[in-house]
Amino acid sequence: MRLRGRGLRCIRGGREVFDGLDFEVACGEALTLVGHNGAGKTSLLRLIAGLLQPAAGTITVEGGEQDTPVAEQAHYLGHRDALKPSLSVSENLAFWREFLGGETTDLAAAIAAVGLGHAAELPAAYLSAGQRRRLSIARLLVVRRPIWLLDEPTSALDVKGQELFVRLMQDHLAGGGLIVAATHLPLGIEAREMRIGVRV
Ligand SMILES: Nc1ncnc2c1ncn2[C@@H]1O[C@H](COP(=O)(O)OP(=O)(O)OP(=O)(O)O)[C@@H](O)[C@H]1O
Numbered sequence: 561m562r563l564r565g566r567g568l569r570c571i572r573g574g575r576e577v578f579d580g581l582d583f584e585v586a587c588g589e590a591l592t593l594v595g596h597n598g599a600g601k602t603s604l605l606r607l608i609a610g611l612l613q614p615a616a617g618t619i620t621v622e623g624g625e626q627d628t629p630v631a632e633q634a635h636y637l638g639h640r641d642a643l644k645p646s647l648s649v650s651e652n653l654a655f656w657r658e659f660l661g662g663e664t665t666d667l668a669a670a671i672a673a674v675g676l677g678h679a680a681e682l683p684a685a686y687l688s689a690g691q692r693r694r695l696s697i698a699r700l701l702v703v704r705r706p707i708w709l710l711d712e713p714t715s716a717l718d719v720k721g722q723e724l725f726v727r728l729m730q731d732h733l734a735g736g737g738l739i740v741a742a743t744h745l746p747l748g749i750e751a752r753e754m755r756i757g758v759r760v
Pocket residue numbers: 572573574577595596597598599600601602603604742
């Protein structure tokens with residue numbers, strides 16, 4: 561499987577963010593997007609996730625499930641943790657598993673994998689920032705999707721949480737998945753780097 565973007569142009573709020581952008585990532589590979597604040601890293605992730613439409617260019621998947629839209633093959637882990645505060649950790653994850661559908665895995669195992677086993681019945685409103693991030697990461701595990709789009713994924717994670725996430729990313733790549741991540745810090749995994757935007 562190969563994810564490819566060609567000639568992408570992105571316009572936001574009437575201003576061009578980037579134009580003529582190409583990228584390519586194959587299964588088992590990670591691509592990190594680097595660049596200054598406002599360069600367009602989040603915008604590119606949102607284009608791939610289908611949350612924004614490109615003004616020009618194409619995003620395609622070769623191999624794998626070619627007829628399934630890219631957005632349905634991708635998890636988008638954004639800046640904000642998409643959680644319902646009144647629902648417990650396991651209820652939040654059950655919601656996402658139901659909502660996203662497709663190939664799912666065991667809920668309790670996903671919660672344990674991110675180190676939240678002790679907090680499974682706690683309302684999400686009571687979670688710390690790092691715990692909320694861990695719960696968001698559990699969404700990547702509970703529904704299997706080959707493309708992980710990650711926006712500053714390690715923000716708020718403590719050292720153990722970062723180590724844990726590195727292992728989860730490595731497992732995902734070893735299992736044939738691919739990762740595109742926007743980050744200002746090294747992700748801790750082997751990755752190709754793509755710079756977006758040049759400050760003038
Ligand atoms: N909803 C929006 N409406 C209009 N302009 C927007 C919107 N969201 C982002 N932008 C603009 O698009 C440009 C790219 O923003 P983006 O969030 O993609 O940058 P980034 O590289 O991810 O930045 P950072 O490193 O700060 O996260 C910025 O100039 C920003 O102001």
